[in-house]
Amino acid sequence: MAATPPLQSFSVLHSNKPSHSLLRPSSNKNRTFFSFTSNLRCEIKGFDFESHRGWTIERVSDMSKDSTNSHTNPSSPLLSVSAVTSASQFPTKNAKKVVLFYCAETKALAEKIAAETDAIELRSISWGKFPDGFPNIFIPNAQGIRGMHVAFLASFSSPAVIFEQIPVIYALPKLFIASFTLVLPFFPTGTSERMEDEGDIATAFTLARLLSNIPISRGGPTSLVTFDIHALQERFYFGDNILPCFESGIPLLKRRLQDLPDSDNISVAFPDDGAWKRFHKQLQHFPTIVCAKVREGDQRIVRIKEGDPRGRHIVIVDDLVQSGGTLIECQKVLAAHGATKISAYVTHGIFPNKSWARFGHDNGGHPESAFTYFWITDSCPLTVKDVMNRPPFEILSLASSISASLQI
Amino acid sequence: MAMVKSPKKQVNLFYSLDCEDLAQNVALQSPHIVLQNIKWRSFADGFPNIYINNAEELRGQHVAFLASFSSPAHVFEQLSVIYALPRLFVASFTLVLPFFPTGSFERMEEEGDVATAFTLARMLSNIPISRGGPTSLVIYDIHALQERFYFGDEVLPLFETGIPLLKQRLSQLPDADNVVIAFPDDGAWKRFHKLFDNFSLVVCTKVREGDKRIVRLKEGNVSGHHVVIVDDLVQSGGTLIECQKVLAANGAAKVSAYVTHGVFPNQSWERFTHKKDALENAFAYFWITDSCPLTVKAVANTAPFEVLSLAGSIANALQI
Numbered sequence: 001m002a003a004t005p006p007l008q009s010f011s012v013l014h015s016n017k018p019s020h021s022l023l024r025p026s027s028n029k030n031r032t033f034f035s036f037t038s039n040l041r042c043e044i045k046g047f048d049f050e051s052h053r054g055w056t057i058e059r060v061s062d063m064s065k066d067s068t069n070s071h072t073n074p075s076s077p078l079l080s081v082s083a084v085t086s087a088s089q090f091p092t093k094n095a096k097k098v099v100l101f102y103c104a105e106t107k108a109l110a111e112k113i114a115a116e117t118d119a120i121e122l123r124s125i126s127w128g129k130f131p132d133g134f135p136n137i138f139i140p141n142a143q144g145i146r147g148m149h150v151a152f153l154a155s156f157s158s159p160a161v162i163f164e165q166i167p168v169i170y171a172l173p174k175l176f177i178a179s180f181t182l183v184l185p186f187f188p189t190g191t192s193e194r195m196e197d198e199g200d201i202a203t204a205f206t207l208a209r210l211l212s213n214i215p216i217s218r219g220g221p222t223s224l225v226t227f228d229i230h231a232l233q234e235r236f237y238f239g240d241n242i243l244p245c246f247e248s249g250i251p252l253l254k255r256r257l258q259d260l261p262d263s264d265n266i267s268v269a270f271p272d273d274g275a276w277k278r279f280h281k282q283l284q285h286f287p288t289i290v291c292a293k294v295r296e297g298d299q300r301i302v303r304i305k306e307g308d309p310r311g312r313h314i315v316i317v318d319d320l321v322q323s324g325g326t327l328i329e330c331q332k333v334l335a336a337h338g339a340t341k342i343s344a345y346v347t348h349g350i351f352p353n354k355s356w357a358r359f360g361h362d363n364g365g366h367p368e369s370a371f372t373y374f375w376i377t378d379s380c381p382l383t384v385k386d387v388m389n390r391p392p393f394e395i396l397s398l399a400s401s402i403s404a405s406l407q408i
Numbered sequence: 409m410a411m412v413k414s415p416k417k418q419v420n421l422f423y424s425l426d427c428e429d430l431a432q433n434v435a436l437q438s439p440h441i442v443l444q445n446i447k448w449r450s451f452a453d454g455f456p457n458i459y460i461n462n463a464e465e466l467r468g469q470h471v472a473f474l475a476s477f478s479s480p481a482h483v484f485e486q487l488s489v490i491y492a493l494p495r496l497f498v499a500s501f502t503l504v505l506p507f508f509p510t511g512s513f514e515r516m517e518e519e520g521d522v523a524t525a526f527t528l529a530r531m532l533s534n535i536p537i538s539r540g541g542p543t544s545l546v547i548y549d550i551h552a553l554q555e556r557f558y559f560g561d562e563v564l565p566l567f568e569t570g571i572p573l574l575k576q577r578l579s580q581l582p583d584a585d586n587v588v589i590a591f592p593d594d595g596a597w598k599r600f601h602k603l604f605d606n607f608s609l610v611v612c613t614k615v616r617e618g619d620k621r622i623v624r625l626k627e628g629n630v631s632g633h634h635v636v637i638v639d640d641l642v643q644s645g646g647t648l649i650e651c652q653k654v655l656a657a658n659g660a661a662k663v664s665a666y667v668t669h670g671v672f673p674n675q676s677w678e679r680f681t682h683k684k685d686a687l688e689n690a691f692a693y694f695w696i697t698d699s700c701p702l703t704v705k706a707v708a709n710t711a712p713f714e715v716l717s718l719a720g721s722i723a724n725a726l727q728i
Contacts, residue, residue, distance in 0.1 A: 142520030163480035167527040199463030
C-alpha cells in the first residue's frame with residue numbers, strides 16, 4: 001500500500017500535537033497543521049541529543065522500515081489529502097541525484113545512461129597532457145559537487161589509459177562528495193589468472209589492488225560496478241575498502257532472445273566448462289550444449305561434450321571474446337552436428353587488432369561459415385565504434401543496468 | 409683503530425627494459441649485486457604478460473627493482489612487478505626509481521586540479537609489505553622538497569641527490585677554480601644552495617614584462633667566470649636557454665648546465681647540440697645523469713652532453 005507509510009509518519013507527528021499547541025496556540029486549524037509540521041522538524045534538529053527525542057526519531061525510523069506495523073488513527077479528510085500528496089512525492093525523493101563523469105572513450109555510453117533518467121547529470125573533465133606525456137587533468141566546478149553523489153564511468157582499454165583515469169578516480173572521492181561510485185563495465189584480465197608457475201604476474205590482481213586503494217569518501221567506501229567479471233573468484237581480489245557490485249549482461253541477452261521469430265527453437269551452447277560454470281544458472285530455461293577443447297597431438301580440437309544441436313538455432317554464450325578463434329571452432333562443430341543457425345553473445349567484445357573482421361554474416365542459412373547474430377554489449381567502447389551497423393554484430397546497451405546500479 | 413665492516417648483503421636486482429644499461433652499470437659496482445631477469449611480454453589486447461624468472465629462489469633474498477616510469481603506459485606494467493616481488497618471501501624489497509615523474513607541477517591552483525604525482529605516490533605507498541618489512545624507495549632529486557610528504561607510512565622513501573656527481577666532475581675541470589653556480593629561479597636555489605657552500609652562487613629570476621617572460625640576473629656576479637646552471641630537471645629547455653643568454657650578456661666567460669633528470673620530451677635536446685656552422689657554441693658542457701634512460705640513449709656521444717652515472721650511488725643505496 002503506497003499510502004500506508006506516509007500515513008504512519010503523519011500519525012507520529014500527530015501524536016506530538018499537544019506539546020506543540022502549548023508552544024504556539026492558534027485558532028486557525030489549517031495554519032496550525034502546517035506550522036506544526038515545520039516546527040516539529042526544527043525541534044527534532046534542535047534537540048538532537050536528548051534521549052526522549054531520540055526515541056521519537058527511532059520510532060519514525062522503525063515505522064518507515066516496517067510496513068506491516070500499523071498504528072491506525074482516526075482519519076480526517078485533511079489527513080487523507082496530506083497522505084495523497086506525500087505518496088506522490090515518494091518516487092522523486094527515492095531517485096537519488098547522481099553526477100556522472102566519464103572519459104573520452106565512454107562519452108557515448110555516458111550519454112545513454114543520462115538519457116535513462118533525470119536523476120543523472122553528466123559532467124565533463126578536462127583531459128590534457130603535458131609535453132612529457134603525463135596527464136594534465138582538471139575537474140571543472142569541483143566545489144559544485146560537494147554533498148553530491150558522484151560516479152565515474154571508466155574504460156581501461158590499455159595500460160596507458162589506466163594511469164590517465166586512476167588520478168581522477170583517486171581525486172573525486174576527496175572532494176567532499178556524498179558518495180563515490182566507479183562504473184567499470186569491463187574489468188580487464190590480460191592475464192588469465194592461472195598462476196601456473198611461481199613468477200607469473202596476475203595483472204588483474206594489480207588492478208584490483210589499485211582500485212582497493214581508492215580513497216574513502218566522506219560518504220563511505222567506493223562502490224565498484226562491473227559486468228560479467230571473467231572468473232567468479234576474482235571478486236575476492238578486492239580489499240574491504242571497496243564495495244564491488246557484480247552485474248551481468250545476460251538479462252539483456254535473454255530479453256533479446258525472446259524477441260526472435262524462432263525464440264522457441266533456441267539452444268544455448270557454452271564453448272567450455274568455464275563458461276558453463278559462469279552462466280548456466282542464468283540460462284537454465286534453455287536446452288544446453290557444452291563444448292570442450294580436446295588435445296589430439298599438437299592440435300586443439302573443439303568437440304561437443306554434451307547436448308544436441310540438431311535442428312536448433314544455437315547461441316554460443318561467453319563472457320568475452322578476444323581473437324574469436326574458439327567461437328569459430330565451436331561454430332564449425334555445431335554446424336557439423338546439425339545446427340540450423342548459429343549466433344553468439346559475449347558481454348565484452350575485446351577483439352584486439354580488428355579481429356572482429358573474421359566474423360561474417362550468414363545472410364540466410366549458412367551456419368557452417370557465418371553467424372546469424374553476434375551480440376555484444378557496449379562495455380568495450382572501441383569495439384562498439386568499429387562494429388556499429390555491421391552485421392552480424394548488434395549492440396545490447398548496458399545503459400539501463402548502469403543507471404539502475406547508480407540508484408543503489 | 410680497526411674498522412669493523414658490516415657484512416655486505418647480496419642483492420638481486422631486477423630492472424625494467426629501459427633501465428637495462430643502468431642496471432648493468434650498477435651490478436658492475438659490486439660483486440654483491442646480481443642481475444635477475446623478467447620476461448616482458450604482451451597479450452594481443454595490449455595488456456602485460458609478465459613472468460619473473462627463478463621466483464622461488466628469491467625466498468630469503470634481498471630484492472630490488474630498478475624502475476623507469478617514462479610514460480603512463482609503462483607505469484602499469486612495472487607496477488605489476490613492483491606489487492608482486494615483495495610477496496615472494498623476500499628478505500627485503502627496495503624500489504629504485506631514479507626519476508619520480510612530475511607531469512603535473514603540483515600547484516593545486518584551483519579546486520579540481522588533479523595532481524598525478526600524488527596519485528603515483530599513493531600507488532607506491534600501497535606496495536605490499538614484504539616479510540622483511542616495508543619497501544625502501546630510492547628517488548633522486550625529487551622535484552619539490554614537500555613531495556616527500558606525499559608517501560604514506562607503508563613505504564620508506566630515501567631521497568638521494570645527483571649533486572655530488574656534479575661537484576666531483578667540476579673539480580676535474582681545467583678552470584675548476586673559476587666556476588660559479590647559477591640557479592635559474594628561486595626554487596632551484598632553495599633546493600640546492602646548501603649543497604654548494606664552497607661555490608659563489610648566482611640566482612636568476614623570471615620577470616613579466618607585458619606578455620613576455622624575461623629572465624634577469626637577480627643577484628651574484630658572473631663576469632669572467634665559467635657559469636654552471638643547476639636545476640633538478642629539464643623539459644623543453646627554454647628556461648635554460650634564456651638563462652644562458654642573460655649570463656653571457658653579463659660577461660660570463662663560459663656557460664654550462666647540469667640537471668639530474670634530462671626529460672627532454674619530443675627530442676627537445678636537439679636545440680642544445682653543438683652546431684658545426686655556429687660561430688660560438690652556447691653551452692660548454694651539459695651534464696645529465698642516467699635517470700632518464702631514453703634521453704641517455706638519444707644523446708650518447710653528442711656534444712655538449714655528458715652523462716654522469718648514478719650507478720655508484722644506487723649500489724651504495726642498495727646496501728643500506
